[in-house]
Amino acid sequence: MPAPEHMNDQQMLEKYYKDQDARWLGMLLQRYTFLLFGVSMKYLKHEEEAKDAVQQVFLKVLVEMPKTKVIYFKSWLYMIVRNHCLMKLRDKGQHVNIEDRNFASADELEERQSLRQKEEMLNKMAEAVNELSAEQKTCITLFYLQKQTYQEIVEKTGFNMMQVKSYIQNGKRNLKNNLLKRLEHER
Amino acid sequence: MNDKSRDIMHSSSGHVDEQKLMDYLEGKLSREQVYEVEQMMTESGFLNDAMEGLSDMKDKQRIATILHELNSKLQVKTQKQKRKYQPLFPNQQTLTLVVLITILLLVTLGFLIYKMSQTQ
Numbered sequence: 001m002p003a004p005e006h007m008n009d010q011q012m013l014e015k016y017y018k019d020q021d022a023r024w025l026g027m028l029l030q031r032y033t034f035l036l037f038g039v040s041m042k043y044l045k046h047e048e049e050a051k052d053a054v055q056q057v058f059l060k061v062l063v064e065m066p067k068t069k070v071i072y073f074k075s076w077l078y079m080i081v082r083n084h085c086l087m088k089l090r091d092k093g094q095h096v097n098i099e100d101r102n103f104a105s106a107d108e109l110e111e112r113q114s115l116r117q118k119e120e121m122l123n124k125m126a127e128a129v130n131e132l133s134a135e136q137k138t139c140i141t142l143f144y145l146q147k148q149t150y151q152e153i154v155e156k157t158g159f160n161m162m163q164v165k166s167y168i169q170n171g172k173r174n175l176k177n178n179l180l181k182r183l184e185h186e187r
Numbered sequence: 188m189n190d191k192s193r194d195i196m197h198s199s200s201g202h203v204d205e206q207k208l209m210d211y212l213e214g215k216l217s218r219e220q221v222y223e224v225e226q227m228m229t230e231s232g233f234l235n236d237a238m239e240g241l242s243d244m245k246d247k248q249r250i251a252t253i254l255h256e257l258n259s260k261l262q263v264k265t266q267k268q269k270r271k272y273q274p275l276f277p278n279q280q281t282l283t284l285v286v287l288i289t290i291l292l293l294v295t296l297g298f299l300i301y302k303m304s305q306t307q
Contacts (some may be wrong), residue, residue, distance in 0.1 A: 026265030038237025
């Protein structure tokens with residue numbers, strides 16, 4: 001077994017379930033503090049509240065893990081922090097518009113996708129790109145084919161940063177759906 | 188992303204290099220590295236949300252301090268929870284032995300009490 005810093009999440013989880021030692025969970029969670037705090041900041045937009053949210057998530061994980069068999073730790077954690085933040089906002093009476101409620105499961109799907117499937121999809125991509133909206137097509141082409149950064153796309157297209165990110169994210173998702181439909185249709 | 192760039196951006200545990208992400212937020216990366224980070228952001232909703240949240244923070248230097256604080260608290264919590272569940276009997280054999288001895292003692296005690304009541 002490799003040293004803890006070289007272990008992947010799965011190996012750490014296995015050690016945790018085997019030893020029932022919360023220190024493994026502590027080490028695993030530390031890898032995600034950055035992401036957890038970032039997501040909390042995105043939703044709560046307040047430093048202290050975001051710090052509290054991360055600690056609440058830590059606590060929830062420490063309580064839930066012995067009772068739950070978690071396979072995709074990263075996706076599970078993402079779901080927990082998002083739900084926690086949304087509940088906090090709901091308690092404050094704030095409505096949050098979530099563009100993609102299936103983000104966590106989308107992450108999970110990406111983890112499950114085999115390389116072969118990805119290659120197949122890449123071959124079909126050129127056809128599917130044409131089915132995107134003009135804005136999505138522009139941003140996807142600039143980002144993936146011309147390898148432009150977000151800032152460069154902003155400068156070239158006149159869209160703002162949020163629009164660029166959104167066109168890429170949504171375009172990518174639509175592209176994936178189109179490709180999957182095509183692949184299913186062929187089978 | 189090609190394998191080479193993955194090696195640059197990921198640690199041996201398969202995680203994205205946190206320092207690289209901090210450098211991205213502080214605008215310290217080269218154009219190629221910026222593109223690599225952004226590509227990873229499109230691949231993970233978790234990372235994308237986090238970077239969005241952190242990019243709104245005016246004082247980026249605070250992030251490292253906050254992470255250190257949160258990690259220290261987590262460490263205290265998990266140290267305390269070390270082996271929270273300690274079974275009284277570590278294995279089935281010990282448990283069986285203890286149960287047998289207890290039954291034997293109870294039977295002996297019962298027998299002695301019965302004998303004593305008979306003699307009286």
